[in-house]
Each structure stands twice: as C-alpha cells, then as structure tokens.
Amino acid sequence: MKNRYMHFIRILFLGINIFSVAGICGFIYFTTFRISTEDNAREFIGQVAAIPKYPQAICAICGFLLTVLVVDMILRENKFQENGKGVMATLGVDFLCSLGIIYMLDFNYNGVLLLVAANAVIYIKDRRWTFFLLSASAMIFLVADYELISVTYNLYSVRSYIQYYSGTAQQFLLGAYNVLISANILIFILYCVNIILSQSRDIEEAKKRSENLQTVNAQLKHYNKMTEKMAEARERNRMAREIHDTLGHTLTGISAGVDACVAIIDENPEQTKRQLELVSKAVRGGIKDVRRSVSELRADALERFQLEEAIQDMISEINSLAGVKVCFHSNVKPLKFGEDEENVIYRIIQEGITNAIRHGHADCIWVDARKEEGIFKLKIKDNGVGCKEIKKGFGTKHMKERVNMLGGTISFSGENGFLINAQIPIRWGEEYD
Amino acid sequence: MKSKWKKRIPACFIVLGIIGITMFWKMHQGKTVLEFGMFTGSNWGVENADAFVIIDRAIARFEKEHPDVKVEYTSGIDREDYSEWCADKLLRGDMPDIFMVLDEDFSRYVSLDVLENLDSYMENDPEFQQAEFFTKALEIGQGIGGEKVQYALPYEVVPTMMFVNKTLLEKEGIQMPRKDWSWEDFYNICQKVTKDTDGDGRLDQFGTYNYTWLDAMYTSGGTAFDSKNMTVDFTNTGVVESVKFMKKLNQLYGGEIVTQEDFDAGKVAFMPLNFAEYRTYKTYPYKIKKYTNFQWDCTTFPGIVSGQNVSKVDALLLGINKDSRKKMLAWEFLSELTMDKESQMDIFRYSQGVPSFKTVAESKEAEQIIQGEMDPEERVIGGEFLCEVIENGEITPKFYQEQMYEQIISLANTEIANIFEQNKSVDISMKILQRELQRYLNQ
Numbered sequence: 080m081k082n083r084y085m086h087f088i089r090i091l092f093l094g095i096n097i098f099s100v101a102g103i104c105g106f107i108y109f110t111t112f113r114i115s116t117e118d119n120a121r122e123f124i125g126q127v128a129a130i131p132k133y134p135q136a137i138c139a140i141c142g143f144l145l146t147v148l149v150v151d152m153i154l155r156e157n158k159f160q161e162n163g164k165g166v167m168a169t170l171g172v173d174f175l176c177s178l179g180i181i182y183m184l185d186f187n188y189n190g191v192l193l194l195v196a197a198n199a200v201i202y203i204k205d206r207r208w209t210f211f212l213l214s215a216s217a218m219i220f221l222v223a224d225y226e227l228i229s230v231t232y233n234l235y236s237v238r239s240y241i242q243y244y245s246g247t248a249q250q251f252l253l254g255a256y257n258v259l260i261s262a263n264i265l266i267f268i269l270y271c272v273n274i275i276l277s278q279s280r281d282i283e284e285a286k287k288r289s290e291n292l293q294t295v296n297a298q299l300k301h302y303n304k305m306t307e308k309m310a311e312a313r314e315r316n317r318m319a320r321e322i323h324d325t326l327g328h329t330l331t332g333i334s335a336g337v338d339a340c341v342a343i344i345d346e347n348p349e350q351t352k353r354q355l356e357l358v359s360k361a362v363r364g365g366i367k368d369v370r371r372s373v374s375e376l377r378a379d380a381l382e383r384f385q386l387e388e389a390i391q392d393m394i395s396e397i398n399s400l401a402g403v404k405v406c407f408h409s410n411v412k413p414l415k416f417g418e419d420e421e422n423v424i425y426r427i428i429q430e431g432i433t434n435a436i437r438h439g440h441a442d443c444i445w446v447d448a449r450k451e452e453g454i455f456k457l458k459i460k461d462n463g464v465g466c467k468e469i470k471k472g473f474g475t476k477h478m479k480e481r482v483n484m485l486g487g488t489i490s491f492s493g494e495n496g497f498l499i500n501a502q503i504p505i506r507w508g509e510e511y512d
Numbered sequence: 513m514k515s516k517w518k519k520r521i522p523a524c525f526i527v528l529g530i531i532g533i534t535m536f537w538k539m540h541q542g543k544t545v546l547e548f549g550m551f552t553g554s555n556w557g558v559e560n561a562d563a564f565v566i567i568d569r570a571i572a573r574f575e576k577e578h579p580d581v582k583v584e585y586t587s588g589i590d591r592e593d594y595s596e597w598c599a600d601k602l603l604r605g606d607m608p609d610i611f612m613v614l615d616e617d618f619s620r621y622v623s624l625d626v627l628e629n630l631d632s633y634m635e636n637d638p639e640f641q642q643a644e645f646f647t648k649a650l651e652i653g654q655g656i657g658g659e660k661v662q663y664a665l666p667y668e669v670v671p672t673m674m675f676v677n678k679t680l681l682e683k684e685g686i687q688m689p690r691k692d693w694s695w696e697d698f699y700n701i702c703q704k705v706t707k708d709t710d711g712d713g714r715l716d717q718f719g720t721y722n723y724t725w726l727d728a729m730y731t732s733g734g735t736a737f738d739s740k741n742m743t744v745d746f747t748n749t750g751v752v753e754s755v756k757f758m759k760k761l762n763q764l765y766g767g768e769i770v771t772q773e774d775f776d777a778g779k780v781a782f783m784p785l786n787f788a789e790y791r792t793y794k795t796y797p798y799k800i801k802k803y804t805n806f807q808w809d810c811t812t813f814p815g816i817v818s819g820q821n822v823s824k825v826d827a828l829l830l831g832i833n834k835d836s837r838k839k840m841l842a843w844e845f846l847s848e849l850t851m852d853k854e855s856q857m858d859i860f861r862y863s864q865g866v867p868s869f870k871t872v873a874e875s876k877e878a879e880q881i882i883q884g885e886m887d888p889e890e891r892v893i894g895g896e897f898l899c900e901v902i903e904n905g906e907i908t909p910k911f912y913q914e915q916m917y918e919q920i921i922s923l924a925n926t927e928i929a930n931i932f933e934q935n936k937s938v939d940i941s942m943k944i945l946q947r948e949l950q951r952y953l954n955q
Binding site for chain 1: 595596598599600602603604605620623624625835
C-alpha cells in the first residue's frame with residue numbers, strides 16, 4: 080500500500096514536470112507564431128527584455144532532454160536498482176538534463192531540479208552523498224532563479240509572453256503557470272514528508288521488534304531456570320526411587336531377618352547364626368546396590384557435562400564446603416577423551432579428593448593434569464596427614480583396577496600429605512569434539 | 513539483455529554518423545547563401561524608384577568576388593513594414609545574416625543582443641579605415657549608454673538642413689543668410705517677413721514652419737538628453753534658452769497656426785528639410801510638382817551664436833546578426849556596401865542620401881552627379897559644405913527603449929505648447945516639466 084502510494088506520487092511528480100516543461104516550450108512556440116500572424120512582433124519585442132532566439136530549437140532540445148530524462152529514470156527503475164554505479168550514473172545524467180532544461184528555458188522553470196533531488200534522496204543509500212546532492216540541488220534551485228539571474232542577464236520571461244494575451248486569457252494563463260510551479264513544490268514536499276513518514280515507521284517497527292526480542296529473551300531465561308529446577312526434581316525423584324527400590328527393599332529384608340533372629344535366638348542359636356549370616360549377606364548386597372546406584376548417579380554428571388565442566392563442577396561444589404580448597408590445573412586442551420577414559424579420570428579425581436578430605440583431613444588439594452610424551456599424567460596431592468602405610472579400602476584398589484583396564488599405572492605415596500600419581504596412555508589419535 | 517545493448521550502441525553511432533555526414537555534405541553542396549534584410553524605398557520619406565539598383569549592383573560585384581556565395585533578399589518590404597518584418601523574423605529565430613537597421617530599432621536590437629559587436633572585425637580588417645567614415649555617422653551605430661561599441665555601420669547619411677524661400681526673401685529685400693548665421697539674424701528675418709500682406713487683418717506671411725524647440729536645442733550647445741546616464745535635464749541652460757527663443761518666435765505669429773499649405777503657397781521663409789528631400793524636390797520629376805512657384809535653397813540652421821550651426825544627422829545602419837553562422841562573410845558584404853567606393857558612389861547615383869564614406873561624399877564626382885540632376889543655374893550644395901554639416905551635426909539621443917524617447921518628446925511638446933499658449937514663465941515651467949519627466953522615468 081505504502082509503495083503504491085509512493086509510486087503514484089513519483090509518477091505524478093514526473094508528469095507535472097513533463098507537463099510544465101513541454102507546456103512552457105509549447106506556449107512560447109505557439110505564442111511566437113500568434114504574435115507573428117497578428118503582426119504585433121515589433122510592439123512585443125519593444126516590451127520584453129529578451130526573446131528566445133530560436134523557439135523551435137528550444138522546443139526540440141527541451142523535448143530531447145525530457146525524453147532522455149524519462150528514459151534514464153525508467154532504466155534506473157528497472158535495470159540499475161541494485162547497481163550502485165548505474166544509479167549514480169543515471170542520477171548524473173538526470174542532473175545534467177535538468178540543468179540543460181533550466182538553461183534552455185532561461186531559468187523560467189527550475190522545478191525539474193526538485194524531481195532530480197527527490198530521486199537522489201530515494202536512490203542514494205549513502206547519507207553523506209544524499210546530503211551533498213540535496214544541498215547542491217537546493218543551492219542551484221535558489222540561485223537558478225529567474226528573478227535573481229535576470230538582474231544581471233537579459234532573460235526571456237514566460238510572464239511577458241503571457242502578458243501578450245488579453246484580460247481573461249492572461250489571468251488564466253498566469254494562474255496556470257503559478258499553479259504548476261506551486262504544485263511542483265507541493266508534490267516535492269509531499270514526497271519528502273512521505274519519505275520521512277516511511278522512515279519513522281521503519282524505525283518504530285525496529286524498536287517494537289527489539290522490545291519483543293527482549294521479552295522473549297526474558298521468557299527463555301525463565302524457562303531455562305524452570306527446566307533446571309525440573310531436572311533437579313526429576314533427579315531427586317530418581318534418587319528416591321532408587322533408594323526405595325534398592326535400600327528400602329534390602330533394609331526391609333534385613334529388618335525382617337533381624338526380627339526373626341530376635342525371635343529364635345534363645346531357642347535355636349544355630350538357626351539364628353545361619354539367619355544372621357543371611358542378613359549379613361543381604362547387607363553386603365545392599366551395600367553393593369548402594370555403590371551401584373551412586374556410581375550410576377556420578378556417571379550421570381559426566382553424561383550431562385563435558386569432562387572439564389564436570390570436574391570444574393565437582394571442584395566448585397567441594398570448594399563451596401568451608402575449609403577445603405581444591406586447585407585444578409590442566410595443560411591439555413581440550414580436555415576431551417573417550418567415554419571410558421573420561422570415566423576413569425573423573426573417578427580417580429573424585430576418589431582422590433574424597434580420600435584426601437575423609438582420611439587425610441586436608442584443607443588444600445592440588446589436581447594437576449598434563450600431557451607428556453603422549454601419556455596423560457594426573458597428579459593429586461594434598462596437605463593432609465598422609466599415612467605411613469597404604470591401607471586397602473581407601474578405594475585405591477578400585478582405582479588401580481580402573482587404570483589397569485586402560486593399560487595405565489597408578490602409584491600412591493603417603494609421605495608429606497598424600498599423593499596419587501596416575502599415568503594413562505590415551506588414544507590421542509582420535510579427535511573428540 | 514546486455515549483449516543486445518552492446519550491439520545496439522555501435523549501431524546508433526553508425527546511424528548518427530551517416531546522418532551527420534549527409535548533412536555536412538548537403539550543406540557544402542551548392543552555394544553558401546547569405547541572407548540580406550532590406551526594405552524597398554527610401555529611408556527618408558521620399559519616393560525612390562531605384563532602391564534595388566544599388567543593392568543589386570553591390571550583390572553582383574560581391575558574388576563576382578565570391579563565386580560560391582549567393583546573396584538573397586526578400587523584395588517588396590516597405591519602409592513602414594520593415595520594422596515589423598524584422599521583429600517577426602527575430603521572434604521566429606529567422607533573422608537574416610546581415611540587415612538594415614532602422615534608427616528606431618537600433619537601441620532595442622542592442623538591448624535584445626541581436627547585433628554582433630563589430631569592434632574586432634574593424635580592428636582585424638586591414639582595409640577598414642575608421643577615419644574614412646563620418647564620425648557622427650559612426651556614433652549612430654554605437655551602443656547605448658556610455659559604451660562606444662560599434663554595433664552597426666552607417667551606410668547612408670542624411671543631415672537636416674534649413675529650407676530657404678529665396679523668392680520671399682528677395683521680395684522683402686533680405687539677403688540670403690550666411691552659413692554661420694545666428695538666432696538673432698534668424699529672428700530678425702522672421703520678424704521682417706511676418707506680416708499681413710492682403711490686409712484682411714490676419715497675418716498670412718510667416719518666418720518659420722515646422723521649426724521646433726528640438727531644432728533650436730541642437731544649435732543651443734546644450735541638450736536635455738543624457739544618453740550615457742539615461743537621464744533627462746530640461747533645466748539645462750541650452751534647453752531653456754531654446755524654449756525661450758521659440759516662445760519669442762511664436763509670439764511673432766500672434767496665435768496663428770502656420771500650415772503646410774502656407775508653406776507650399778510660398779508664404780513661409782524657412783522650414784527644416786532633410787538632404788534627401790532636398791535632392792528629391794530639386795530634381796526631375798518632383799521639381800515640377802512641388803515648390804514650383806518660388807525659388808528655394810538650403811542652408812545651415814542658425815546657431816545660438818554665430819558658428820554654432822548644428823543640425824541633426826540621421827543614418828541608415830547595417831548590422832550583422834549575432835547568431836549568424838556566416839558572420840565573416842556578412843562582414844565582407846557589409847564592407848562591400850559601406851566601404852566600397854563604387855557602392856558608396858551609387859548612393860549619390862541612385863539614392864538621395866549622402867554616403868557615409870567621407871572621401872566619396874567630398875569627391876568632385878559626387879558634386880558632378882548632384883549638379884547633373886539639377887538646373888544649371890541652381891546653386892549646388894557642395895561636398896565640402898555637406899561634410900561640414902554632417903561632421904558638426906548632432907545625432908538623435910539613444911535611449912533604452914525607443915518608446916521612452918518618443919514619450920518624453922511627446923510630454924515635453926505638450927508642456928512647451930502650453931507655455932506658448934498660456935504665456936507661462938519658461939524657467940518655472942521647465943522645472944515643473946523636469947520633475948514630471950523624472951517621475952515618469954523612475955517608474
């Protein structure tokens with residue numbers, strides 16, 4: 080709708096200019112021959128300051144320039160719309176044509192310049208150029224004024240040709256001439272207002288869009304939080320189910336077994352003994368289950384995050400506990416390996432930190448991961464009490480098993496705090512990203 | 513699409529080239545046509561049957577010298593229609609390359625930028641000798657205002673002279689006035705001849721007919737018109753003295769209006785007459801038609817003092833169209849008409865004016881031509897005398913628009929006639945007139 084309206088204004092603009100220029104030429108030509116047939120030439124040239132020396136030539140040249148102008152505009156509209164150089168060239172031709180027309184009409188009509196300026200505003204995307212062309216056109220429009228130039232130069236005037244006619248005809252022609260000039264300026268203003276309006280409309284739309292974007296963004300953040308919370312809740316539910324299904328089941332069994340033991344212990348100690356052995360077996364089974372559950376939970380962290388993130392996550396969680404500080408340093412970028420490798424690394428770090436806190440009572444733990452000669456070296460050291468003898472059950476056996484499975488080695492040292500030193504040959508050839 | 517255009521553009525150039533070559537060839541095929549704008553008849557209000565002869569002879573000579581040139585002119589345009597014809601041509605953009613410029617059109621053509629500036633042609637043409645022309649005549653073709661640009665060259669010059677009724681003077685026992693006579697001599701003669709001859713109580717013999725304050729002004733040493741600044745000054749001493757003299761002269765006639773009939777009946781002693789009229793009425797067949805019942809001759813105008821015997825000089829000008837494409841050729845034809853001895857002598861032979869070329873005007877041959885037309889016993893105005901009159905002459909003031917000059921003269925005439933009729937004080941009336949004219953000019 081907007082575009083069609085603009086299109087209409089532009090066609091009207093062009094139409095008025097063509098009508099004005101052709102009208103003035105035709106009028107001068109027609110009046111010249113009227114004067115000459117009515118034998119009033121001598122009287123007429125006695126009253127005017129100048130005459131167009133070749134009325135036919137003026138008509139022909141103006142007609143030619145108008146045609147060039149129209150063809151030029153059509154070409155630009157249809158062919159060079161996207162071609163910057165083409166637009167500039169056609170605008171240049173427009174400009175020259177309009178100057179030619181103004182000169183040929185002895186500055187009686189300079190409205191063509193407005194048409195060119197209007198086109199320049201629409202087609203030139205560069206603000207500086209638009210500004211330059213507009214101000215140049217405005218300057219020329221002001222300077223190329225009949226009243227101004229006729230002070231120094233003798234110019235022919237359409238008004239003196241109009242004055243040749245008598246009474247009503249004269250008034251009518253003068254009115255038409257003035258209306259044409261005013262209409263041209265009016266359309267130019269309308270055109271400019273339209274451009275300004277459409278631009279401000281565009282700006283408003285962009286503003287609205289950005290506002291919408293912000294709202295959506297905020298909503299997204301909110302959803303994100305909610306999703307996180309839901310995930311947490313799901314996790315909690317899963318844990319509850321897990322505990323209920325395994326521990327609950329085992330504990331129930333144990334409780335029933337112990338009850339049975341209490342009931343028969345006085346009468347049949349042998350039976351009780353066997354029963355207790357069963358209970359003990361169930362408890363061990365329970366412990367195994369718990370371990371399995373916990374291990375499954377932990378693996379979940381790795382599933383959700385990358386290794387480095389998972390480690391960082393774990394460390395920051397521990398750091399948040401008062402009195403313990405874990406420093407993690409790695410020169411391997413990215414910290415990304417095969418799934419089994421990642422699992423092992425994660426477990427060793429987790430177990431090491433747990434041991435350092437639980438058994439070594441350390442408050443400072445250093446974790447250092449590096450790649451040396453194609454081997455991934457992990458060192459976990461703390462400032463805890465350490466131990467003279469490496470006792471089993473500190474999870475060291477587990478660690479050993481895990482590392483061995485990957486063909487690596489692990490050593491422990493309890494002097495001067497506790498030190499875990501693991502060397503794992505990684506399958507570096509593969510890329511993980 | 514692009515390749516289509518690539519093919520079309522060279523095609524366009526080829527077509528344009530063919531058109532251009534054809535036009536060039538057409539233009540250079542055949543003779544160059546030089547258009548000449550002229551009117552038939554005399555510029556000085558007298559009959560002239562031989563108007564074409566001079567031009568035709570000049571064209572024949574010119575075409576002989578330039579075999580590839582043909583000079584064309586439209587014949588049959590009267591002197592009265594010529595100005596309109598020119599204006600029409602001008603308006604249509606169809607002005608001839610070279611044309612006669614009437615006195616009344618000159619200022620307008622200069623302001624409309626129609627005439628070519630001839631200064632550079634005059635400087636560059638080795639054959640052009642400015643001193644050969646009458647200075648006054650050249651002045652007529654110079655630009656308005658202060659500029660001394662030559663826009664047109666004089667072809668034929670005509671001074672105004674004073675017609676003297678010799679028979680009347682003889683009857684009254686008065687001698688023919690001398691060449692350097694003054695207003696006083698003039699007034700005295702007028703006073704003597706103005707009388708009632710038939711005794712009916714009404715004056716029927718007069719001193720002057722058609723002698724106006726303008727004629728007096730030219731001989732007064734002052735002028736009311738400042739062409740340079742385009743102003744008028746009617747309080748100028750010369751102008752005031754002229755009007756006072758005219759008032760005195762008018763009072764002699766006691767309110768009687770002198771008419772052409774009185775003059776034709778031989779009852780008026782003096783009348784301004786231009787040289788063309790002089791030559792026409794002195795020669796056959798007009799000498800047996802007009803002024804047959806008395807002897808007459810011409811002399812200078814009386815001056816405010818002896819020696820200030822100035823008369824008005826008019827000239828027929830020739831100019832070149834500024835937009836002509838054959839300006840050099842036009843200049844050559846202009847030279848042929850204005851500077852060629854044969855052409856200039858033809859003015860004496862076939863026209864009634866004076867050639868603008870001084871040496872021709874002064875020549876013995878010229879005198880013989882004039883003498884040959886007249887009765888042997890007539891005193892002929894000699895070349896030397898003619899040149900003196902022309903060189904001492906005064907030209908019509910040039911104003912921006914001819915109408916403006918005419919309007920000023922008309923306003924002044926009315927006011928001066930009022931002074932005579934109502935016997936007003938000249939000094940005061942002229943001041944009032946000056947104020948009124950100033951107001952008119954400022955409009």
